[in-house]
Amino acid sequence: MNTPSLKVVRNEAKKSAQIFLYGTIGDFWYSESPITAKSLQRQLSSLHDVDRVDIHLNGPGGDVHEGLAMSNIIRASKKEIHTWNDGLCASMFAIILVSAKQENRHGAKGSLTMIHSASTGNWGNAAEMRECAEMLDKHDDVLGEFLVDATGLDLKTVRSKWMDGKDHWMTAKEAAAENLLLVEDYQAQALPENITSAPIDQIAAFYTPNKQNQNPQINNESMLPFTNKFKSLTALAKVAVNDITPELVQAVNDEIVAEKIPGVTLVLDSALQSITEKAEKVEDLETEVVNLKQKIEDQTGQINTLSGTVENQKEKLSRPASTPAAPLNTKEDPTLEPEKVVDSYRTSVDDEYDRIYGLD
Known part of the structure; x- marks a missing residue:
């Protein structure tokens, strides 16, 4: 094949x-x-x-x-x-x-x-x-x-x-x-x-x-040379799980390195659990970062909206003020005498006429 x-x-x-x-x-x-x-x-x-x-x-x-x-x-x-x-x-x-x-x-x-x-x-x-x-x-x-x-x-x-x-x-x-x-x-x-x-x-x-x-x-x-090179691994197989120590694991890894076996490393469950927990923390932090970025984007949008409102107010305040009109007074002041209208065309004859007929 x-x-x-x-x-x-x-x-x-x-x-x-x-x-x-x-x-x-x-x-x-x-x-x-x-x-x-x-x-x-x-x-x-x-x-x-x-x-x-x-x-x-x-x-x-x-x-x-x-x-x-x-x-x-x-x-x-x-x-x-x-x-x-x-x-x-x-x-x-x-x-x-x-x-x-x-x-x-x-x-x-x-x-x-x-x-x-x-x-x-x-x-x-x-x-x-x-x-x-x-x-x-x-x-x-x-x-x-x-x-x-x-x-x-x-x-x-x-x-x-x-x-x-x-x-x-x-x-x-x-x-x-x-x-x-x-x-x-x-x-x-x-x-x-x-x-x-x-x-x-x-x-x-x-x-x-x-x-x-x-x-x-x-x-x-042909497989005989591969045996007995891993005495630490053989010994480890006889040890109870709870009795395995980092030193025993390291001895096996030293044999693996010495034999130039690629891609194989022995680790304790506790070490693997620690790595897994760290990876989970990294995932949680990544999620938190994403949430914070979203909050920043939302706050940035609010800031942009408020900035636009402030600019509009500034533009209105910068306009010149118009002259205020005098207030209208619709009530009569009782202390003032009624204004007399003077007719510039009247003569003394007109006045006498009014007096005789009681028109004044």
């Missing part, structure tokens, strides 16, 4: 995107474009302007630690995440598949799903072998919790049903009956022949684009 391990297709009109995770999980499978938690997180972060992301899966599994981080990234995303089994979701890919919400898990009619216990290679004495077995049991408990959430079964039932040391293969119809996915009518990707009986190295080789001049074969012997 020569298709890229990770590809993103955007649909601007529908504000959605598709991420194709085809291959094996982890960067030690000789892949030119490995499927890692870091690459998935980077792609999801770049899709900040889309509401829905469809993650298409097709592969035999791979690194449990990378897969756990990817599963938790899907769970923590605020986007509408849908997972799709395009052909094969085996081992860690099955856990990633069920990381989405129940109604958002899909599978092609011709797809296969396989669940089994975590596995590794190891060397050493009996005590070291027992430590390794205990560590694997811890991993199965963590992986089993994803299946508990997906199916509604309790952990004991999940462990006995699917994590008993055998590979449990399911058709799409059988996986749907277990509440692992919803069967969709579309064509599944090509699967290797005799996949349910083929060894893991052959299945991994089918799904992995190989680097030039490298042997794609993967088996327990």
Whole structure:
């Protein structure tokens, strides 16, 4: 299979995107474009302007630690995440598949799903072998919790049903009956022949684009150098949750850094809770800033209105005053004698005439 391990297709009109995770999980499978938690997180972060992301899966599994981080990234995303089994979701890919919400898990009619216990290679004495077995049991408990959430079964039932040391293969119809996915009518990707009986190295080789001049074969012997390098992680798996200290976590992170494993950091729940609380405070502050900006805009509008009123008043006050008219007095003053009208045309004869006839 020569298709890229990770590809993103955007649909601007529908504000959605598709991420194709085809291959094996982890960067030690000789892949030119490995499927890692870091690459998935980077792609999801770049899709900040889309509401829905469809993650298409097709592969035999791979690194449990990378897969756990990817599963938790899907769970923590605020986007509408849908997972799709395009052909094969085996081992860690099955856990990633069920990381989405129940109604958002899909599978092609011709797809296969396989669940089994975590596995590794190891060397050493009996005590070291027992430590390794205990560590694997811890991993199965963590992986089993994803299946508990997906199916509604309790952990004991999940462990006995699917994590008993055998590979449990399911058709799409059988996986749907277990509440692992919803069967969709579309064509599944090509699967290797005799996949349910083929060894893991052959299945991994089918799904992995190989680097030039490298042997794609993967088996327990080739995985031995990866064991016992993480003694702090092995020791941590045996510690009760309430007894885990920052020093123990730091020792594991030092091993991860020493082995140059990208995109993986172990943190305490308390530290993660603190980060989450700080992020929530930032969101609250952002909301408060938006509200304050709105208040400022409202007050600015009121100020502009008042400023206009003041300018109008100033303009009116600046106009010249008109001369006031004398008030009208409609009442007669009793102290004043009636004004006599003098007729300039009268003569002494007129006066005498008035006197005789009593007209004055």
